[in-house]
Amino acid sequence: MNPLLLTDGYKTGHHQQYPHGTTLVYSNFTPRSNKYAPKGCDMVVSFGQQMVMKQIHEAFQNEFFSKPKDEVCGEMKRELSLYLGTDYDVTHFEQLHDLGYLPIAVKGIEEGTLVPIKVPVLTIYNTLPEFYWVTNYLETIISNLLWKPMTSATIAHTYRKVLTKWQEKTDVERGWFIDWQGHDFSMRGMDSIEATISSGLGHLTSFSGTDSLPTLYGARKFYGEDGFVGGSVNATEHSVMCAGSKDDEVETFRRLLKTYPTGILSIVSDTWDLWKVCTEHVVTLKEEILARDGKLVIRPDSGDPVDILCGSESTLHTGSPEGKGVIELLWDVFGGTTNEQGYKVLDSHIGAIYGDSITIDRADEICRRLESKGFASTNVVLGIGSFTYQYNTRDTFGFAMKATYVELEELFYETENSVEPELRIVGREIFKDPITDDGTKKSATGLLAVYDNYEGGLTLIDKASWETENEGKLKTIYKDGEFFNQTTLTEIRERLK
Numbered sequence: 417m418n419p420l421l422l423t424d425g426y427k428t429g430h431h432q433q434y435p436h437g438t439t440l441v442y443s444n445f446t447p448r449s450n451k452y453a454p455k456g457c458d459m460v461v462s463f464g465q466q467m468v469m470k471q472i473h474e475a476f477q478n479e480f481f482s483k484p485k486d487e488v489c490g491e492m493k494r495e496l497s498l499y500l501g502t503d504y505d506v507t508h509f510e511q512l513h514d515l516g517y518l519p520i521a522v523k524g525i526e527e528g529t530l531v532p533i534k535v536p537v538l539t540i541y542n543t544l545p546e547f548y549w550v551t552n553y554l555e556t557i558i559s560n561l562l563w564k565p566m567t568s569a570t571i572a573h574t575y576r577k578v579l580t581k582w583q584e585k586t587d588v589e590r591g592w593f594i595d596w597q598g599h600d601f602s603m604r605g606m607d608s609i610e611a612t613i614s615s616g617l618g619h620l621t622s623f624s625g626t627d628s629l630p631t632l633y634g635a636r637k638f639y640g641e642d643g644f645v646g647g648s649v650n651a652t653e654h655s656v657m658c659a660g661s662k663d664d665e666v667e668t669f670r671r672l673l674k675t676y677p678t679g680i681l682s683i684v685s686d687t688w689d690l691w692k693v694c695t696e697h698v699v700t701l702k703e704e705i706l707a708r709d710g711k712l713v714i715r716p717d718s719g720d721p722v723d724i725l726c727g728s729e730s731t732l733h734t735g736s737p738e739g740k741g742v743i744e745l746l747w748d749v750f751g752g753t754t755n756e757q758g759y760k761v762l763d764s765h766i767g768a769i770y771g772d773s774i775t776i777d778r779a780d781e782i783c784r785r786l787e788s789k790g791f792a793s794t795n796v797v798l799g800i801g802s803f804t805y806q807y808n809t810r811d812t813f814g815f816a817m818k819a820t821y822v823e824l825e826e827l828f829y830e831t832e833n834s835v836e837p838e839l840r841i842v843g844r845e846i847f848k849d850p851i852t853d854d855g856t857k858k859s860a861t862g863l864l865a866v867y868d869n870y871e872g873g874l875t876l877i878d879k880a881s882w883e884t885e886n887e888g889k890l891k892t893i894y895k896d897g898e899f900f901n902q903t904t905l906t907e908i909r910e911r912l913k
Contacts, residue, residue, distance in 0.1 A: 419475040420492050420509060422557040428496055431508050431549035437825035439545035439841060443552055444536040444864055445562060449814035449856045454776045456574045459873075460813055461912065462537045463621055464565030464614060465524035466903060467638035469894040471561055472554065476518055477897075485513045508549060517897030519544040520551065523890035525866060525874070527903050528621065528911030530573075533813070535876045536864050537566065539890055541821075548822075555817045563815040564611060567808050568618030572598065573912060574776055575800060576622040582783035582793035586759040593794045598779075599625035599648070601771045605802020615805045620646050621908050625797070639905040651682035651715070662688050666697045673704055673712070682713040682769055690716050690724070691737035694745040698766070702749060706765050713767045713797070714742060721770045721778055725796055726785035742768050743786060743795050759792040771799025818859045820878070821845055845879055866890050 434441070447460045480488050489506045496504035512519075523539045531537055540558070542551050575598045583594055600619040606612045609630055616631035617639070626646035635641040652672065660668030665688065672683060685693040694714065698705065705712050716724050727733070727741030737745055743762070750763040770782075783793040810816075822844050827837040845862030860878040865888035869875040874889060892900045 417475075417479060418488055418491050419472070419480050419557075420488070421495070422475065422560075423553055424556045425499060427553050427556065428500070428504070430552065434548060434822070435824055438548045438822055439825055440541055440821075440823035441548045441551040441819050442539065442541040442821040442863060443555065443817050443819040444540075444860065445538040445558060445815065445817040446536040446860070447531070447533050447566075447813040447815055450533050450812075451814065451856070452809075453812050454571060454574060456577065456776060457570050457813075459530040459532050459570075460537065460566060461569040461573050461618075461621060462525040462529045462531050462566070463527050463569035463618055463908065464562050465522070465538050465893055466527060466899075467565065467614065467617070467634070468558060468561040469522055469899070470638050472557060473518070473894065473897070473899075481513065481516050485510060489513060512547065512550070515544070515547075518550065518554075519547045519896060520554070520894070521892060521896075522894040524893045525889055526891065526901075526911065528908035529874070529889075530912075531874055534860075535866055535874050536860070536890070538562070538817075539864060539885075540817075543896055545825075552817075552819060559810065559815065559817050561614070563810040563813070564808070565614040565618045566815070567812050568615040568805050569621045570618075570813065571776070571804060571808075572619045572622040572800075575779060575798075575804075578776060578780045579783065579793065579798075582780075582787060585793075586757060586783075586787050587755055587761060587792035587794040588757060589755060590761075590792075590794050595624040597625075597794065597797050598623040599769070599771070599797055599799045600628050600631075600646075600805075601799040602802040602805045603628040603630070605806050607806065611806075617905065619800065619805070620905060621912055635905050639908075640902065641905050643906075645905065649680040649682055649713070650676050651713075652684050654684055654687050654717075657684060657687040665693070666700055669693075669697055669701055670704065673701065673708060676710070677708060679710040680713060681710065682715050684715045684717055686716045686718050690718075690742070691745075694742055694749075695737055698746070698749050706750070706763070708765060711765055711767050713769050714746065715769050715771065716742060717770075717772045721773055721798075722781050722785060725768065725770055725782055726789065743791055744789065747791070755792065757792075758790070759787070760790055760795075761792050762795050767795065767797070769797040769799060771801065773803060774798045774800055775804060814856055818848060820847060820860050820864060821862050864890070 450457055489509045492509055493506045519542055521543050525537045542548050579597050580594050603612045612628050612630045613634035616628040617634050624646055627648050632645050635645040725742050728738050733739035746766050750766045752762040755761055779798055786793055823841050826842045828840050829837050847859045847861040849858040862879040863885045865877040865880040865885045866874050867888050
């Protein structure tokens, strides 16, 4: 697709609407509110700017600059003339094609950094005066591509905070387990492959477990990874279990244990009767499970995940399988150890994963309920799906890209009697502050700089000078068709940890 189409329709007239003499437009992309974000998402993870600029750069190189000017600009003239009902002038597009690169400077907060609400994560401005219109022409595509990876990375980080809190309380010896305790199962519910990559990479900034294979490609393409990116285990689905028949389910388990004599094996266990699996099948297969060089993971997929894993609190189920829940039932069969903090840890040959309907609140409640029963939170892995990663919008963190500074050419006379005027570049600090809004949409003003504060976090300085802006935490990642200050997924993970 011609990348000049990757914008809102009204952008196509803005080059004519700025004040005469405009030479520079400076904008920022900022999370303005966490009003609609999940509980605990108090700051935003800076993530995705490098990926997004590589996507935009590639689109313009492959579909605009490398193609004949008459073809790509002619297409825009035809389409926009029909779209706007006028003879659309594409001279500014032709000039951009003649230049051969995007004349912009993009700065970002180092990826893997926690950023407070209302602090910008990206700024952009044009580097040549005649292309002042390019800055906000790119607003739509930047917003379209960037809000999701940043939102998913932030939500994943919040999951990790919750899981770490309970791990430190109940099983401090196994801190490594957190990398694998949140597992990405979201691909089938995402709205596109591109969303799977951008959101899935956001998940991988805090975890190592994923079943979204396109993220492996994304990590290599956009973040230069050449080693380990994410991992998973051998696991069944319901079709496998059904094919083995209900009457012979225990033999299906036995066949799978023989097929995979080592390593972790996850078996979906509620195709028919989860409680029968946890009270009969695993008893029948106990010696075979304990003889394996690996772990069998029981995977329920239906019902309330808190009650299924931890047991129902209803007195109607007292002493029953439903009342005990999967973890206690597995302990009854396999036992385990009690760690130094006094919490039960299942035998290393058995475990559980729940991969449906998990939310941050449910993850917290699962860990709380396990702790209250004397079990370590690390007895279970949680599958995080599209209910977590797809049910979000740009408004989850109020992301918006707004212009806050422009420069214009203006004529000045030395004195009232001067004949020859002097042409000067004048900066103009601009902002929006709708009187009908609650303050969420109020923008910063002028050039923006981000600095460390005394509390160890970040703070915004607006109405800044160019010198102050240049020395802040916003660093150039893309300028005039070239990339700078590149990072890797490995580095991002380490910063977050």
